[in-house]
Amino acid sequence: xxxxxxxxxxxxxxxxxxxxxxxxxxxxxxxxxxxxxxxxxxxxxxxxxxxxxxxxxxxxxxxxxxxxxxxxxxxxxxxxxxxxxxxxxxxxxxxxxxxxxxxxxxxxxxxxxxxxxxxxxxxxxxxxxxxxxxxxxxxxxxxxxxxxxxxxxxxxxxxxxxxxxxxxxxxxxxxxxxxxxxxxxxxxxxxxxxxxxxxxxxxxxxxxxxxxxxxxxxxxxxxxxxxxxxxxxxxxxxxxxxxxxxxxxxxxxxxxxxxxxxxxxxxxxxxxxxxxxxxxxxxxxxxxxxxxxxxxx
Amino acid sequence: xxxxxxxxxxxxxxxxxxxxxxxxxxxxxxxxxxxxxxxxxxxxxxxxxxxxxxxxxxxxxxxxxxxxxxxxxxxxxxxxxxxxxxxxxxxxxxxxxxxxxxxxxxxxxxxxxxxxxxxxxxxxxxxxxxxxxxxxxxxxxxxxxxxxxxxxxxxxxxxxxxxxxxxxxxxxxxxxxxxxxxxxxxxxxxxxxxxxxxxxxxxxxxxxxxxxxxxxxxxxxxxxxxxxxxxxxxxxxxxxxxxxxxxxxxxxxxxxxxxxxxxxxxxx
Numbered sequence: 001x002x003x004x005x006x007x008x009x010x011x012x013x014x015x016x017x018x019x020x021x022x023x024x025x026x027x028x029x030x031x032x033x034x035x036x037x038x039x040x041x042x043x044x045x046x047x048x049x050x051x052x053x054x055x056x057x058x059x060x061x062x063x064x065x066x067x068x069x070x071x072x073x074x075x076x077x078x079x080x081x082x083x084x085x086x087x088x089x090x091x092x093x094x095x096x097x098x099x100x101x102x103x104x105x106x107x108x109x110x111x112x113x114x115x116x117x118x119x120x121x122x123x124x125x126x127x128x129x130x131x132x133x134x135x136x137x138x139x140x141x142x143x144x145x146x147x148x149x150x151x152x153x154x155x156x157x158x159x160x161x162x163x164x165x166x167x168x169x170x171x172x173x174x175x176x177x178x179x180x181x182x183x184x185x186x187x188x189x190x191x192x193x194x195x196x197x198x199x200x201x202x203x204x205x206x207x208x209x210x211x212x213x214x215x216x217x218x219x220x221x222x223x224x225x226x227x228x229x230x231x232x233x234x235x236x237x238x239x240x241x242x243x244x245x246x247x248x249x250x251x252x253x254x255x256x257x258x259x260x261x262x263x264x265x266x267x268x269x270x271x272x273x274x275x276x277x278x279x280x281x282x283x284x285x286x287x288x289x290x291x292x293x294x295x296x297x
Numbered sequence: 298x299x300x301x302x303x304x305x306x307x308x309x310x311x312x313x314x315x316x317x318x319x320x321x322x323x324x325x326x327x328x329x330x331x332x333x334x335x336x337x338x339x340x341x342x343x344x345x346x347x348x349x350x351x352x353x354x355x356x357x358x359x360x361x362x363x364x365x366x367x368x369x370x371x372x373x374x375x376x377x378x379x380x381x382x383x384x385x386x387x388x389x390x391x392x393x394x395x396x397x398x399x400x401x402x403x404x405x406x407x408x409x410x411x412x413x414x415x416x417x418x419x420x421x422x423x424x425x426x427x428x429x430x431x432x433x434x435x436x437x438x439x440x441x442x443x444x445x446x447x448x449x450x451x452x453x454x455x456x457x458x459x460x461x462x463x464x465x466x467x468x469x470x471x472x473x474x475x476x477x478x479x480x481x482x483x484x485x486x487x488x489x490x491x492x493x494x495x496x497x498x499x500x501x502x503x504x505x506x507x508x509x510x511x512x513x514x515x516x517x518x519x520x521x522x523x524x525x526x527x528x529x530x531x532x533x534x535x536x537x538x539x540x541x542x543x544x545x546x547x548x549x550x551x552x553x554x555x556x557x558x559x560x561x562x563x564x565x
Contacts, residue, residue, distance in 0.1 A: 046564075053562075069397055078393060080386065083390070086311060086312055091311065100394060
């Protein structure tokens with residue numbers, strides 16, 4: 001077990017930021033912590049990184065393998081990229097390497113990964129936000145830590161920056177690293193993570209494999225001149241899972257991969273004329289909103 | 298220890314305010330005293346400007362110039378080199394990266410001691426150079442008469458800087474911390490001592506305030522001129538060297554313990 005969180009709680013005044021949170025992350029997991037803003041994601045990461053003291057509860061890194069200060073073996077980017085503005089990117093990385101006691105840090109290699117080669121001599125304060133974010137990822141990667149933690153890694157980036165950061169994260173994930181990532185963007189968690197925990201108001205609502213928690217369903221809205229014939233046809237198609245009748249059309253839930261065009265073709269062969277045919281994916285966003293609204297555990 | 302000192306050096310070696318304030322100290326320490334040369338006639342007991350530069354009194358005069366300079370320049374550095382870590386959120390990042398809070402405290406303290414040591418060595422060398430140039434005859438007993446000014450100067454630097462470190466750690470915002478540092482040294486403490494303490498109890502205890510103790514380590518020259526007032530008040534206006542030293546060391550210890558407590562117990 002890489003990380004075990006045991007009944008962790010933290011409050012700020014009357015706000016319960018994290019409420020009795022228990023989690024465990026295994027080696028090789030790409031673990032997403034998903035929740036709306038203010039759900040306690042950053043507070044949780046702050047506590048397990050020892051910058052915020054918990055009110056109660058405990059956590060354990062690597063089963064205690066690295067003693068009381070395991071953070072040299074964790075690469076983390078929390079909220080904003082934080083560096084000395086008056087130093088160059090390389091000078092900043094040298095400080096990180098010194099703190100981590102890195103023997104022979106591969107500056108070129110990690111700068112290559114985040115696409116900052118050639119800009120390492122520039123002062124940090126001259127960097128664009130996207131570059132700062134990528135430098136933070138580079139510094140997290142320095143000295144090859146066992147676990148990487150990213151808090152909202154694409155926050156505040158433009159679309160190109162988002163694409164670049166995601167690409168970088170996927171590359172890192174493919175190398176078999178354990179990654180812990182907090183995000184309020186469902187799509188991001190779904191694209192990158194293997195496991196997910198959903199937080200709301202500091203409480204854990206659900207945790208498990210991404211596929212089990214966030215299912216990806218699709219359905220088709222369909223209507224024909226003769227609805228009875230249409231229903232008879234739908235009953236014969238094995239990919240159809242359920243049919244719900246509405247006033248102006250039927251909602252047909254299908255197995256993933258079933259094409260609306262196939263339905264159109266079959267109906268035409270049976271002499272059924274369709275007047276309405278729309279293919280829809282059940283929105284993950286709405287499912288996520290549903291989960292956080294219903295408070296299910 | 299070397300590891301933590303190296304870490305702080307990596308942070309400061311290209312930090313412009315640190316380099317500029319350091320350069321200013323190196324420049325101003327001898328030149329401020331040398332300004333005295335531009336005035337040819339001095340009232341007794343000085344008479345000629347050369348008095349300032351002769352052994353053994355050059356240690357006293359240069360020390361008093363250094364007193365002001367270290368309060369302003371080293372004080373500034375000591376506030377800034379910790380608030381900088383808060384304003385760019387690098388304190389937090391250093392902990393995340395793997396430093397412990399205690400490491401952070403010690404790296405700051407080691408650096409502070411190194412700067413104080415450097416300032417003292419420079420003071421000693423400058424005093425020696427000025428003395429050798431301006432004294433007609435060199436006797437080791439005369440040269441070394443005020444050699445105790447070296448440890449006093451060092452503790453004074455440490456005192457100003459540990460106070461700055463505490464304020465910077467406590468307040469975190471460089472502007473306000475700097476303001477409070479200078480306001481306390483120049484205005485608040487004198488008002489507390491002369492306005493409040495002296496009126497309530499006219500007692501020697503009014504001298505045992507931190508900035509006053511640090512100041513009296515390397516005191517204003519001609520302190521004997523206040524003897525007349527002292528008779529009237531019934532006690533001395535200045536701490537003796539020993540009193541100043543012990544009082545300063547106690548305050549420095551208190552400031553450092555408080556800084557350590559703040560650094561190790563607060564959320565970042």
